[in-house]
Amino acid sequence: MKEIINGLSVFLEGDSKNKSIIFLHGFPYDHTMWKAQIDELSEKYFCVTYDIRGLGESPVGDGQYTMESFVDDLETIIKELKLEKPILCGLSMGGYIGLRALERMEEKFSAAILCDTRADADGNEGKLKRAAAIKRINTEGLAPFAKDFITNCFGDNYKQHNKEEFEKRIAKSSGFNPVGVKGSLLAMLGRNNTTEYLSKIKTPTLVICGENDALTPPAVMKPLAEKINRAEFVIIKNSGHMSPIENPREVNDAITKFLDRL
Ligand code: MLT
Numbered sequence: 001m002k003e004i005i006n007g008l009s010v011f012l013e014g015d016s017k018n019k020s021i022i023f024l025h026g027f028p029y030d031h032t033m034w035k036a037q038i039d040e041l042s043e044k045y046f047c048v049t050y051d052i053r054g055l056g057e058s059p060v061g062d063g064q065y066t067m068e069s070f071v072d073d074l075e076t077i078i079k080e081l082k083l084e085k086p087i088l089c090g091l092s093m094g095g096y097i098g099l100r101a102l103e104r105m106e107e108k109f110s111a112a113i114l115c116d117t118r119a120d121a122d123g124n125e126g127k128l129k130r131a132a133a134i135k136r137i138n139t140e141g142l143a144p145f146a147k148d149f150i151t152n153c154f155g156d157n158y159k160q161h162n163k164e165e166f167e168k169r170i171a172k173s174s175g176f177n178p179v180g181v182k183g184s185l186l187a188m189l190g191r192n193n194t195t196e197y198l199s200k201i202k203t204p205t206l207v208i209c210g211e212n213d214a215l216t217p218p219a220v221m222k223p224l225a226e227k228i229n230r231a232e233f234v235i236i237k238n239s240g241h242m243s244p245i246e247n248p249r250e251v252n253d254a255i256t257k258f259l260d261r262l
Helices: 031-041 067-080 093-108 124-140 142-153 156-161 163-174 178-189 218-227 248-260
Strands: 002-005 008-013 020-024 046-050 087-091 111-115 205-210 232-236
Touching (some): 002 067, 031 087, 031 248, 067 093, 067 178, 093 111, 111 248, 124 142, 124 178, 156 163, 232 248
Parallel strands (some): 020 046, 087 111
């Protein structure tokens, strides 16, 4: 079922009386990246996902977003749907939103699942890369940027064996509004560093990382997990940055085992 909340396209699956999980997608994707998780987990959980402002079906508005405004949107959705301490599950940019949401209002969540993400903010090199991406989108249009960015996200195994799905992902993201994509790049460029908060997290946390993730590799994610009290760290085999799409079986098993233990 789809609902519009504060202008955003929000997708609901499962029985609303069950414990809820709210899924936050990565950049430059949309809610459909969580399909394999929601198909399975919605039998036991109330699964909520949405298109982050500027991406997918959600409105672009003025294209001026901050990580804070993304967290505001998350907070509004939780409030409007009256979700009682949902489990937070975010990948990459969704993880940035999740980590800042924990820092800002940890009491609102009962558990956290952080997939292929990082706590540090963009350094100088990262900021310049975002600026170059915006310039490229302005001069060449969105498609060449989306193709290169998405190609770097997925591991070789997925790209070789799921050519059609992979091409569809690129085509879908290439059709997003460039204003929304550039706004997301600026929001990521301007985000705060949540590393200091990691050691303060009390919420049970699962950290998931694709073994061949080129953007947030295990070398980045293992130390992140080690800073969080009693966090579980799981490496997903045969997977790049998009582990929930690339190896849904292992990701779903890791999530299910973690949630069963709560
Ligand atoms: C994502 O998957 O959300 C992006 O890789 C995040 C980023 O560009 O920092």
